[in-house]
Amino acid sequence: MSANSRLTIAAHALAWISLYQRQGHAVATSEQIATSANTNPVVIRRLLGELRRAGLVESRRGVGAGWSLARELESITLLDVYEAVEPGPLFAMHRATPDQGCVVGYGIQPAMQGIYEGIEETLRRELARVTLEDVLRDILAAPR
Amino acid sequence: MSANSRLTIAAHALAWISLYQRQGHAVATSEQIATSANTNPVVIRRLLGELRRAGLVESRRGVGAGWSLARELESITLLDVYEAVEPGPLFAMHRATPDQGCVVGYGIQPAMQGIYEGIEETLRRELARVTLEDVLRDILAAPR
DNA sequence: GATGGTCGCAACATTTGTTGTTACAACGTG
DNA sequence: CACGTTGTAACAACAAATGTTGCGACCATC
DSSP, X not given: OOOOOHHHHHHHHHHHHHHHHHTTOSOBOHHHHHHHHTSOHHHHHHHHHHHXXXXXXXXXXXXXXXXXXXXXXXXXXXXXXXXXXXXXXXXXXXXXXXXXXXXXXHXXXXXXXXXXXXXXXXXXXXXXXXXXXXXXXXXXXXXX | OOOOOHHHHHHHHHHHHHHHHHTTOSOBOHHHHHHHHTSOHHHHHHXXXXXXXXXXXXXXXXXXXXXXXXXXXXXXXXXXXXXXXXXXXXXXXXXXXXXXXXXXXXXXXXXXXXXXXXXXXXXXXXXXXXXXXXXXXXXXXXXX
16 A cells, blocks of 8 residues: 555644644744655645645745635544545556456456445544544643 | 555455356466456466465465465455555555654654554454455346 | 476566655735 | 745656566476
C-alpha cells in the first residue's frame, strides 16, 4: 500500500492553524506550517488548496497574507479532510480487465465492487466520528 | 492512495482455484490463474506464495504441479487474505520527523497513531465479516 | 535415470503515485 | 511602488506495485 501521509499532514496543518489563531494571530503562512511539519511550503499550499476547495480553510494574498480556518475545528471531521485530500477508492480492481470469457474473470469485479463499497462506507462512518478538535486535544495531551 | 489491487487479485486466485477444484481438478497452475486475471504468472506465484505462508493454500512441484486450497473457502475471510497480502498500515505518518520543538509537531504522531489504530481495527472487523465463499457466490451471481 | 512441466526466486524494467524543489506570475497591504 | 505571500506549473526524486526474463529446484511419468 502506497504509504500515504496526506491525511496526516492535512490534519497537522489544520491543528497548527487553529492553535496559532488561538494564540491571537490572524493567519498562518505555509512557511510556518511547513517548518512544523518538516516539509516544503509548496506541499502545504497544495494540500491547503484542496482544503480550501472543500470549504475548510480560507487564504488571503498580498503582504501579511496566509491561511485561516473557514469553520470551527469541532465542525470539521477527519472524513471532511479525507474526502478533500484523498482522490481514489481504498482498494483497486485489476490493472488490466480480467478474462471476460471466464466465469470468475467476468464476475469478480462487480462482486468486489459491491463488497468494497460496503467496507468504505464503514470506514467513512468511522472517520466522521473524529473531529479535528478531538485531534488537537489528543495532540495537546501528549506527555512531555 | 496508491491504487493497490493485491487483495482483489488474491481473492480472484482463491475463487478460481476453488471453482476449478469443484470441477474435479486436483490443482490449478499459476499460468491458468494468470490468464483469467489477465496478468503475469509470476505475479500470481508471488501472491499465492504469501497466501501459502499464511496457511491458506498449498503448492506442489514437479510435473502436474500447481496450487490447491489448504482450507475450506467458507473458513477464509477477506481479513485473512488482507493480512497475508498487505504489508503496511492504511495511513502513513510524516515522511520526515516533524519539528519536535513545536507542540503540534511533538504531539501529532502519537495522536494520529491512536486514531488510526481504532479505524484500522474497524476495517479489520469489516473484512472479517466477508468469507471467500461469499465472494465466490457473488461472482457466480453476476448477471449474464 | 532422463524428460518435461511447474514452482521458487532473484534481478531488473516499467508504470504509477506521492513528495520535494525551483521558478515565477498574481495579488494586495502598507 | 515595494514587499511578502499565495497560486500554480514544471520537473526531479523517491517509493511501491506490477510486469518480465531467466534459471535452478523439484518430482511425476516414462
